[in-house]
Amino acid sequence: MISLTINGKAAEVDADPSTPLLWVLRDHLHLTGTKYGCGMAQCGACTVHLDGQAIRSCVTPVSMASGKQVTTIEGLAEQALGQKVQQAWQEVDVPQCGYCQSGQIMAATALLQQNPKPDDAQITAAMEGNLCRCGTYNRIRAAIHKAAELQGEAK
Amino acid sequence: MKTVAEHNPNRRNFLKGSAALVGGLVIGFYLPMKGGRAFAADAAPAQVFPPNAFIRIAPDDTITVVVNKSEMGQGVYTSLPMLIAEELEADWSRIRVESAPVGAVYNHTGFGMQITGGSSSVSSSWEQLRRVGASARVLLVRAAAQEWDVPESACRAENGQVIHAASGKSLSYGKLADAAGKLPLPENVALKDPKDFKLIGQPVKRIDTPEKVNGSAQFGLDVYLPGMLTVLIARSPVFGGKVKSFNADEARKVPGVEGVYQVPTGIAVAANGFWPAKTAREMLKIEWDEGAGATLSTPKMRADYLEMAKKPGAIARKDGDPAGALKQMHKSVSAEYEVPYLAHAMMEPLNVVVDLKPDHCGIWTGTQSQTMDHASAAKVAGLKPEQVEIHTTYLGGGFGRRANPMSDFVIEAVQTAKVIGKPIKVVWTREDDMRGGYYRPMWADRIEAGIGKDGKPTAWQHTIVGQSIIAGTPFEGFLVKDGIDQTSIEGAATLPYAIPNLQVDLHSPKNPVPVQWWRSVGHSHTAFVVETMMDELAHMAGQDPVQYRLALLEKAPRHAGVLKLAAEKAGWGKQLPAGHAFGVAVHESFHSYVAEVAEISLEDGKIRVHKVTCAVDCGMVVNPDGVRQQVESAVIYGLSAALQGAITLENGRVVQSNFHDYTALRLSRVPQVEVHIVQSDAPPTGIGEPGTPPIAPAVANAVFALTGKRLRRMPFDAETLA
Numbered sequence: 013m014i015s016l017t018i019n020g021k022a023a024e025v026d027a028d029p030s031t032p033l034l035w036v037l038r039d040h041l042h043l044t045g046t047k048y049g050c051g052m053a054q055c056g057a058c059t060v061h062l063d064g065q066a067i068r069s070c071v072t073p074v075s076m077a078s079g080k081q082v083t084t085i086e087g088l089a090e091q092a093l094g095q096k097v098q099q100a101w102q103e104v105d106v107p108q109c110g111y112c113q114s115g116q117i118m119a120a121t122a123l124l125q126q127n128p129k130p131d132d133a134q135i136t137a138a139m140e141g142n143l144c145r146c147g148t149y150n151r152i153r154a155a156i157h158k159a160a161e162l163q164g165e166a167k
Numbered sequence: 168m169k170t171v172a173e174h175n176p177n178r179r180n181f182l183k184g185s186a187a188l189v190g191g192l193v194i195g196f197y198l199p200m201k202g203g204r205a206f207a208a209d210a211a212p213a214q215v216f217p218p219n220a221f222i223r224i225a226p227d228d229t230i231t232v233v234v235n236k237s238e239m240g241q242g243v244y245t246s247l248p249m250l251i252a253e254e255l256e257a258d259w260s261r262i263r264v265e266s267a268p269v270g271a272v273y274n275h276t277g278f279g280m281q282i283t284g285g286s287s288s289v290s291s292s293w294e295q296l297r298r299v300g301a302s303a304r305v306l307l308v309r310a311a312a313q314e315w316d317v318p319e320s321a322c323r324a325e326n327g328q329v330i331h332a333a334s335g336k337s338l339s340y341g342k343l344a345d346a347a348g349k350l351p352l353p354e355n356v357a358l359k360d361p362k363d364f365k366l367i368g369q370p371v372k373r374i375d376t377p378e379k380v381n382g383s384a385q386f387g388l389d390v391y392l393p394g395m396l397t398v399l400i401a402r403s404p405v406f407g408g409k410v411k412s413f414n415a416d417e418a419r420k421v422p423g424v425e426g427v428y429q430v431p432t433g434i435a436v437a438a439n440g441f442w443p444a445k446t447a448r449e450m451l452k453i454e455w456d457e458g459a460g461a462t463l464s465t466p467k468m469r470a471d472y473l474e475m476a477k478k479p480g481a482i483a484r485k486d487g488d489p490a491g492a493l494k495q496m497h498k499s500v501s502a503e504y505e506v507p508y509l510a511h512a513m514m515e516p517l518n519v520v521v522d523l524k525p526d527h528c529g530i531w532t533g534t535q536s537q538t539m540d541h542a543s544a545a546k547v548a549g550l551k552p553e554q555v556e557i558h559t560t561y562l563g564g565g566f567g568r569r570a571n572p573m574s575d576f577v578i579e580a581v582q583t584a585k586v587i588g589k590p591i592k593v594v595w596t597r598e599d600d601m602r603g604g605y606y607r608p609m610w611a612d613r614i615e616a617g618i619g620k621d622g623k624p625t626a627w628q629h630t631i632v633g634q635s636i637i638a639g640t641p642f643e644g645f646l647v648k649d650g651i652d653q654t655s656i657e658g659a660a661t662l663p664y665a666i667p668n669l670q671v672d673l674h675s676p677k678n679p680v681p682v683q684w685w686r687s688v689g690h691s692h693t694a695f696v697v698e699t700m701m702d703e704l705a706h707m708a709g710q711d712p713v714q715y716r717l718a719l720l721e722k723a724p725r726h727a728g729v730l731k732l733a734a735e736k737a738g739w740g741k742q743l744p745a746g747h748a749f750g751v752a753v754h755e756s757f758h759s760y761v762a763e764v765a766e767i768s769l770e771d772g773k774i775r776v777h778k779v780t781c782a783v784d785c786g787m788v789v790n791p792d793g794v795r796q797q798v799e800s801a802v803i804y805g806l807s808a809a810l811q812g813a814i815t816l817e818n819g820r821v822v823q824s825n826f827h828d829y830t831a832l833r834l835s836r837v838p839q840v841e842v843h844i845v846q847s848d849a850p851p852t853g854i855g856e857p858g859t860p861p862i863a864p865a866v867a868n869a870v871f872a873l874t875g876k877r878l879r880r881m882p883f884d885a886e887t888l889a
Binding site: 027028031032035038039040042043044045046047048049050051052054055057084085086088089098101102105106107108109110111112113114117135136139140141142143144145146147148149150151152153 | 238240241242372373376377378379381382383384386388389391397422423439440441442443445512513514515516561562563564565566594596597792796799800801802803804807825826827831832833834835837839840
């Protein structure tokens, strides 16, 4: 059994330690907001936070998450910043098919955590690993600026 | 920690055949509206049949709209309810959406089957759903008038209420729905004059956004049934190959694996999750009978296509005397064009959940093509159609791939469920999806064209070479005419320019690579070819590319309209920064007109697109925000393919496998996209696809303006520019 802390709650899972965290979240815990897109850290759809850092859960063995705080899209609204990012995403009406957006939002939140007011170049650098086949990129950029603004106002 | 719920069956109880249902406040309409009837459930749980209502009004005033088109990002869960809400005078904040089950009532009004495609969701629902909304409003007003014993004409519907101004009385729709549902459906209802629209034409936020930002939106891959196994299938590495023999001894030893089975499409590994299934699949030893497909290689195929293009094919359009005119041109040009196979590469790889029982088959998947998938599933399962249910989840992208005319992914899943005998989820890995075929066809084109002394084109001879998407599918009857697949020549045979001598002809070679429609279908290559050639003629004539086109578009005012608007908004002709250039293209597809001006430069020998200015005429606009979203999306999708996209074959094997070698546009390379919408009184037309065709030629034409080099092959990144 592997002990995990996911969105602040303890979970025990019976999985091979080499199983990627993504599949433990999805197949064992049915936390389906975290998406499978490529399985090789090429698309970012599986992005979650490990101790606040954005990681690709499709290539992160579950054993590496043990003893750390895992945050998924389902738990993001428990953080003030996460709420702001989700609010910004709604105000800009970012999603189309929506499949990549959990990963986009998790990556954006991690960026804003480290850099509360990123400029365009910093946004590009942080978000380059997240693919969106609907091409919502310009709205993603606008929503990150918006979230920074909302968070700035809140302080 | 509690595990998250499995697929919630309550959500669809009301749609389950003759199943019992929520309390008594259902209004449903059986369409076609003529001879239709309204029905309401009684206060006690009641029968609801036929299960094909478009509207359900609950006691709490919530209005549930059952949407018969699949939501794959194009915004139909917002735009289609808007049509109903406009005529219903509903309170928009109380609108909810559910996906429709399979039923004739939900058929596409033009295609006669339940399907989402052809950029036709709004246009095909425009009349139908407004009529549904208007009929419901008439009944609600009638019910209120009867309740108050006043004339209907003294009552008005507004924002989810019926109001009797003289007495100051009002009743909400939720309170009236029961009585309204017992009234006969009105025969003829008047629809609003568009000038009275309150909702249609206003920017409306998408209904599906909240659940797409918190992870709760359910895609096919997110469906978990009790006792369900995850299945990965090892398919032939070569199209058309078959299993000769296999050994699964090692695969079966992987903990979590429940079984390994031969199925019609390959070897299926069933496990208690994706990871053990994938781990075990890698341990399979399979010998394949590869068949004829093993000889296919892209360089040879390209050479063959170009050779074919040298001779005219089946004639799709002939005006005047092109052969004669070609001998008498003032100046002429002959050019060959090539575009590769393309994968749709939706973010959500294909997947299907099947729960097959002796007398019932439940299917959960993100499909664009319910009627055909349903019929195919019933046939494979050996069940009656009414014993098969398809639950359409959200689609993590579609772009055409999820409307497979052969129902490939659904048939395979039902075949596999039959063998395994348990509820299963067939998951395609990214590699499976990328290498699984059903690509946008590879095309080669050849155009010989020329101009007279006045610079105007006098002759145009266009030969197209590529596989037919439609041949051999159920659509053959109405989309292949006189041996010509209309989707192969669309956008080429419909060339809008005034050219007196013109021929468009087609070769449709066959090979084992499965092909399918890909966002904008034939237009995805024809616009590139014809719009770069028009640009070439303009330069040959020494004329401005915008003015040159406009002079030839006198009988095509909507083409001319968007072209002028895009040029004006982009500042066509203005001084650009050093090293920058504009390119333009205009194209009609799905009855909509789009012009795009691309501003580009070169960075390290690669094309950098800075800005794309789009002008769109798609008739009356339902949701301008939705139109902008779709054009932004279509431009990026088309640009991704134009710059980077290619599926190639070596010895029958697809070379690309994942996003590292089938690369898609990322944020750093995304241009600013500006969308301008032409005000129009024409009925609404397509918007999901028409933004895609013009981007490749606009960029290629800009590259010519900047460098003098003509790009006639996609992807452009493979060309040497610096």
